[in-house]
Amino acid sequence: MPRPLEALVHLDALQHNLTRARACAPDAQVWAVVKANAYGHGLVRAFEGLRAADGFALLDIAEARKLRELDWRGPILLLEGVFDARDLESCSRLGLWHVVHCEQQIDWLAQHKTEWPHRVFLKMNTGMNRLGFTPQAFRNAWLRLSALPQVDEVSFITHFSDADSDKGIAQQADIFLTHTADLSGERSLCNSAATLRHAHDPKVRGDWVRPGVMLYGASPDYPEHDAAHWQLRPAMTLRSRLIGLQHLQAGDTVGYGSRFTAEQAMRIGVVACGYADGYPRHAPTGTPVLVDGQRTRIVGRVSMDMVTVDLSALPQAQIGTEVTLWGQGPHGSLLSIDEVALHAGTIGYELMCALSQRVPVLTVGDDHGAHGTAPAFAP
Numbered sequence: 001m002p003r004p005l006e007a008l009v010h011l012d013a014l015q016h017n018l019t020r021a022r023a024c025a026p027d028a029q030v031w032a033v034v035k036a037n038a039y040g041h042g043l044v045r046a047f048e049g050l051r052a053a054d055g056f057a058l059l060d061i062a063e064a065r066k067l068r069e070l071d072w073r074g075p076i077l078l079l080e081g082v083f084d085a086r087d088l089e090s091c092s093r094l095g096l097w098h099v100v101h102c103e104q105q106i107d108w109l110a111q112h113k114t115e116w117p118h119r120v121f122l123k124m125n126t127g128m129n130r131l132g133f134t135p136q137a138f139r140n141a142w143l144r145l146s147a148l149p150q151v152d153e154v155s156f157i158t159h160f161s162d163a164d165s166d167k168g169i170a171q172q173a174d175i176f177l178t179h180t181a182d183l184s185g186e187r188s189l190c191n192s193a194a195t196l197r198h199a200h201d202p203k204v205r206g207d208w209v210r211p212g213v214m215l216y217g218a219s220p221d222y223p224e225h226d227a228a229h230w231q232l233r234p235a236m237t238l239r240s241r242l243i244g245l246q247h248l249q250a251g252d253t254v255g256y257g258s259r260f261t262a263e264q265a266m267r268i269g270v271v272a273c274g275y276a277d278g279y280p281r282h283a284p285t286g287t288p289v290l291v292d293g294q295r296t297r298i299v300g301r302v303s304m305d306m307v308t309v310d311l312s313a314l315p316q317a318q319i320g321t322e323v324t325l326w327g328q329g330p331h332g333s334l335l336s337i338d339e340v341a342l343h344a345g346t347i348g349y350e351l352m353c354a355l356s357q358r359v360p361v362l363t364v365g366d367d368h369g370a371h372g373t374a375p376a377f378a379p
């Protein structure tokens with residue numbers, strides 16, 4: 001029998017979450033952001049669940065090629081644009097749209113030989129200060145691009161630094177909209193947080209929204225709002241089983257560094273999942289976990305292949321009992337990846353992206369599948 005750890009990717013949850021993004025941005029087109037191997041879900045798998053999107057946005061030409069091999073004929077956007085002049089040949093061949101965020105990328109385009117002019121998204125740096133032209137340099141970049149025979153249509157894009165918090169997007173949105181006001185072309189502003197919190201404003205919504213993490217069922221502004229608040233469903237479940245039990249006496253300790261000491265006699269369970277699987281090593285005692293769908297906590301240090309859990313309130317738990325590290329558990333239970341992440345001092349994004357290679361992944365649910373019907377663990 002293989003080690004009893006597996007991840008599930010729920011296609012019905014991906015479909016549902018995409019529908020949520022559409023509902024938040026009516027009339028806008030939706031880029032499904034599938035960078036980082038679809039936030040750890042697997043590009044091919046995520047594509048199955050998200051094929052109703054209007055386009056796919058990612059970073060790597062190799063991933064774009066994979067989507068074309070899956071027969072995706074619609075738009076694909078390279079969010080960071082090309083990394084050298086030769087990438088433009090792949091863009092021409094694969095029909096990729098690409099962001100243009102610096103003068104160098106315009107120089108490369110100007111020297112590119114192609115029969116197929118490119119659709120580009122000119123990026124404005126409105127305050128994030130990572131990629132993009134300053135508002136002052138933007139018009140000149142637009143003039144240069146528009147004059148190139150290699151360029152077909154120019155659209156406009158910016159990225160918010162604070163869409164998930166009180167600081168908000170007003171200032172950045174204002175800069176972007178003001179400096180593109182007299183330019184004709186499509187606009188894209190919103191990531192997940194902005195799609196959920198701000199896309200009710202048609203100006204902010206623009207022509208394309210770019211949700212990522214919400215499609216995978218995590219909340220971009222947790223703990224202010226959880227995924228349930230936004231009506232999102234977890235698209236990834238990480239589950240395993242108890243492979244060992246220990247009876248502790250008061251004063252006994254658990255695991256490396258003896259970081260947990262039993263205050264009274266108690267039973268603990270050993271779960272086949274550790275940091276080599278992508279479970280965060282920094283998750284402290286108290287991080288929630290589901291055992292047979294019931295909430296309890298991890299105790300002691302997370303080790304490479306194992307984590308230990310408190311079974312005090314779970315007398316029926318035994319070797320083989322199902323454990324949900326995050327996602328959809330048995331009996332309709334749920335454990336938010338955002339909540340686990342918060343305990344570990346990180347965000348749901350990082351946990352899903354860090355799912356390790358050695359964890360087998362199963363795709364479950366489809367167009368017709370009922371919600372929340374993860375198959376039972378193989379016996």
Ligand SMILES: *Cc1c(COP(=O)(O)O)cnc(C)c1O
Binds near residue numbers: 033191192214
């Ligand atoms: C990653 C990314 C997104 C999606 O962000 P989420 O917070 O996951 O929704 C949108 N736009 C750009 C430019 C990105 O790099």
